[in-house]
Amino acid sequence: MNTNLENINQFIHYLKVEKRYSENTLLAYQKDINQFSSFIEQQYELLFSFVKHIHIRSYIVELMNSNISNRSVCRKISSIKSLYKFLKKNNIVSQSPLANVQLPKVSKRLPSFVKQKEILLLGDRSFFPDDFFGFRDYLMIRLFYQTGMRLSELTNLKDSDINSDSIKVLGKRNKERLIPISLEFSKLIEQYKIFKNNEFEKVNEYLIVSDSGNKVYEKFVYRKVNYYIGIVSSIDKKSPHILRHTFATHMLNNGADLNAIKEILGHENLSATQVYTHNSFEKLKNIHEQAHPRG
Numbered sequence: 001m002n003t004n005l006e007n008i009n010q011f012i013h014y015l016k017v018e019k020r021y022s023e024n025t026l027l028a029y030q031k032d033i034n035q036f037s038s039f040i041e042q043q044y045e046l047l048f049s050f051v052k053h054i055h056i057r058s059y060i061v062e063l064m065n066s067n068i069s070n071r072s073v074c075r076k077i078s079s080i081k082s083l084y085k086f087l088k089k090n091n092i093v094s095q096s097p098l099a100n101v102q103l104p105k106v107s108k109r110l111p112s113f114v115k116q117k118e119i120l121l122l123g124d125r126s127f128f129p130d131d132f133f134g135f136r137d138y139l140m141i142r143l144f145y146q147t148g149m150r151l152s153e154l155t156n157l158k159d160s161d162i163n164s165d166s167i168k169v170l171g172k173r174n175k176e177r178l179i180p181i182s183l184e185f186s187k188l189i190e191q192y193k194i195f196k197n198n199e200f201e202k203v204n205e206y207l208i209v210s211d212s213g214n215k216v217y218e219k220f221v222y223r224k225v226n227y228y229i230g231i232v233s234s235i236d237k238k239s240p241h242i243l244r245h246t247f248a249t250h251m252l253n254n255g256a257d258l259n260a261i262k263e264i265l266g267h268e269n270l271s272a273t274q275v276y277t278h279n280s281f282e283k284l285k286n287i288h289e290q291a292h293p294r295g
Contacts, residue, residue, distance in 0.1 A: 004037045004048055011086050020173035022152065032079035048087060051097045065294060068276040070104040076105055110274060111245035113158055118232045119145055133211060139192050139222050144240055147179045148247035148265050151218055151240040162189050171266040179264055182251040248276045
């Protein structure tokens with residue numbers, strides 16, 4: 001009979017090779033499963049195959065007493081559900097102990113986004129320093145807002161991925177997609193590439209580079225985006241993903257088809273995209289409340 005550690009390693013290998021999850025996602029699963037494994041081994045000295053419904057309930061209570069949010073508790077239990085689904089599929093367990101487990105309620109959290117009048121300020125080149133590095137920062141913001149791409153997708157963009165009417169993006173699970181861009185935006189990117197070639201003696205294949213001309217890393221981009229959003233907006237979260245939310249919300253508010261947004265964002269199913277319709281509904285509701293004569 002396999003140990004818990006062996007089962008964890010098999011599960012993570014499955015997520016990496018067959019599901020093609022990103023390194024960040026794999027680390028999150030590993031952390032959640034390791035935490036669960038430590039609990040049942042220390043508290044009950046159990047292998048995964050002997051865990052029952054009562055042990056899962058006990059673990060949920062333990063999590064809720066550790067001052068983490070209900071949302072985090074649900075995410076951790078979701079990781080364990082995926083583990084047991086894998087174990088059942090491979091005949092390591094006969095049934096999942098998580099069937100009919102009641103989870104704490106989580107309030108629906110709408111995606112945050114930057115207001116249109118605020119993001120338009122960042123569309124002005126004069127808002128950024130008048131040198132190559134200012135141009136690079138300006139282009140990063142434009143890329144996020146005009147394409148809705150993910151942070152990892154931007155850092156992995158290569159010069160060769162840019163065409164006159166589209167950008168080729170390598171998304172989750174190594175799935176390629178084409179994001180349409182205007183000729184004007186394509187010309188802007190070409191200007192940047194010329195600027196980059198003049199700035200550095202040796203240029204690598206990646207589109208967005210660091211101050212030293214190397215491939216840019218995610219924390220660097222995150223800090224830049226956080227800084228610039230902070231200048232124009234009082235929004236709490238100021239991450240690249242917020243610009244992805246902003247792209248989708250503004251597209252929807254301006255009449256874009258939901259399926260088209262789904263394809264551009266690289267979502268696998270429409271339900272992931274439909275969350276943005278709630279933002280649009282909230283906007284319509286606010287307009288109605290402000291404009292309707294009867295309130």
